[in-house]
Amino acid sequence: MPEQTPQRPDHGMLKIDMHTHLLPAEMPNWTEKFGYGDFIWLQSNSPDTAIMRKGHAFFREIKANCWDAALRVREYDAYATQVQVVCTIPVMFSYWAKGTDGLELSRFLNDHLAEIQAADPAHYVALGTIPMQDADLAVGELERIKGLGMPGIQIGSNVNQRNLGEAEFRPIFEACERLGLAVLIHPWDMMGFGDMEKYWLPWLVGMPAETSRAMCSMIFSGLLEQLPGLRVCFAHAGGSFMGTVGRIEHGWRCRPDLVAVDNKRNPREYLGHFWVDSITHDKRVLEHVLDLQGSRRVCLGTDYPFPLGDLEIGRMIEEMDLAPNTMEDLFHNAALEWLALDKARFAAG
Numbered sequence: 001m002p003e004q005t006p007q008r009p010d011h012g013m014l015k016i017d018m019h020t021h022l023l024p025a026e027m028p029n030w031t032e033k034f035g036y037g038d039f040i041w042l043q044s045n046s047p048d049t050a051i052m053r054k055g056h057a058f059f060r061e062i063k064a065n066c067w068d069a070a071l072r073v074r075e076y077d078a079y080a081t082q083v084q085v086v087c088t089i090p091v092m093f094s095y096w097a098k099g100t101d102g103l104e105l106s107r108f109l110n111d112h113l114a115e116i117q118a119a120d121p122a123h124y125v126a127l128g129t130i131p132m133q134d135a136d137l138a139v140g141e142l143e144r145i146k147g148l149g150m151p152g153i154q155i156g157s158n159v160n161q162r163n164l165g166e167a168e169f170r171p172i173f174e175a176c177e178r179l180g181l182a183v184l185i186h187p188w189d190m191m192g193f194g195d196m197e198k199y200w201l202p203w204l205v206g207m208p209a210e211t212s213r214a215m216c217s218m219i220f221s222g223l224l225e226q227l228p229g230l231r232v233c234f235a236h237a238g239g240s241f242m243g244t245v246g247r248i249e250h251g252w253r254c255r256p257d258l259v260a261v262d263n264k265r266n267p268r269e270y271l272g273h274f275w276v277d278s279i280t281h282d283k284r285v286l287e288h289v290l291d292l293q294g295s296r297r298v299c300l301g302t303d304y305p306f307p308l309g310d311l312e313i314g315r316m317i318e319e320m321d322l323a324p325n326t327m328e329d330l331f332h333n334a335a336l337e338w339l340a341l342d343k344a345r346f347a348a349g
């Protein structure tokens with residue numbers, strides 16, 4: 001975020017950014033602790049920067065706004081945005097690890113996220129992480145996440161290249177529905193990564209495809225149909241699903257023998273039943289998403305503090321000349337409904 005950002009107009013409207021990432025300032029060297037694998041861990045570098053390492057190798061440098069909660073509140077103030085929904089960075093998911101190690105890592109991150117929320121509930125809402133590679137351990141951690149007062153979780157778009165509609169994940173989604181925990185689906189471990197590393201294509205092409213992959217799997221497997229109380233939000237405005245929904249629907253019509261084998265319902269009918277964030281970087285694309293989803297199902301999100309995020313928080317939306325009630329939906333109603341949170345919690349924010 002630029003340091004000399006002009007103050008954005010304050011509409012006096014509660015703004016909740018429901019897609020942001022936060023890490024603890026310090027964490028163990030998991031590779032050393034567990035004795036295998038290329039786990040991501042943080043090595044502090046200076047008060048302002050830290051080095052993310054993947055096993056022993058340099059991964060990337062991050063700045064203090066990745067972990068400093070008070071600094072982040074000040075940065076959000078410049079955009080008249082009161083609330084940050086924080087979750088870990090997808091590279092921390094570590095679904096490839098042993099289940100018990102994934103659980104230990106999840107518990108460490110969740111305890112930290114819960115502390116951030118408890119220390120400043122007017123500014124912070126925390127989403128947990130779970131070891132998706134072991135459904136039993138994951139369900140146990142969901143119960144703990146609920147007990148810690150977190151309203152939901154963030155999971156990846158695939159688990160070791162297994163799709164989210166597969167039967168082994170069903171108990172996890174059933175538990176989320178039963179516990180009333182919201183689910184954010186975030187692209188990661190992008191398909192075809194090794195085939196297209198040049199030009200940042202895993203992020204520019206792979207990520208939107210990953211999100212559509214997760215959504216299609218959850219629709220066509222019947223997961224969303226069978227768990228109607230499950231509140232799911234897909235990152236990056238639903239990825240490529242929103243631009244290809246016509247193709248997906250047409251495929252369902254012309255080859256039901258391939259597509260409609262586990263769920264007979266038209267995939268288009270799920271639009272407006274799940275949530276997406278607003279990260280499009282394009283007004284016309286966001287208008288299209290609003291048209292497909294309805295404004296109660298599109299939440300302000302930024303991917304703060306990372307460079308591919310929409311870091312001028314809410315600015316594009318404010319420039320779109322939307323009706324005040326549509327802006328209210330985008331800025332807080334959609335997120336409050338997805339997370340099942342009461343607006344009054346943030347009144348003092």
Ligand SMILES: [Zn+2]
Pocket residue numbers: 019020021186235303
């Ligand atoms: Zn993100």
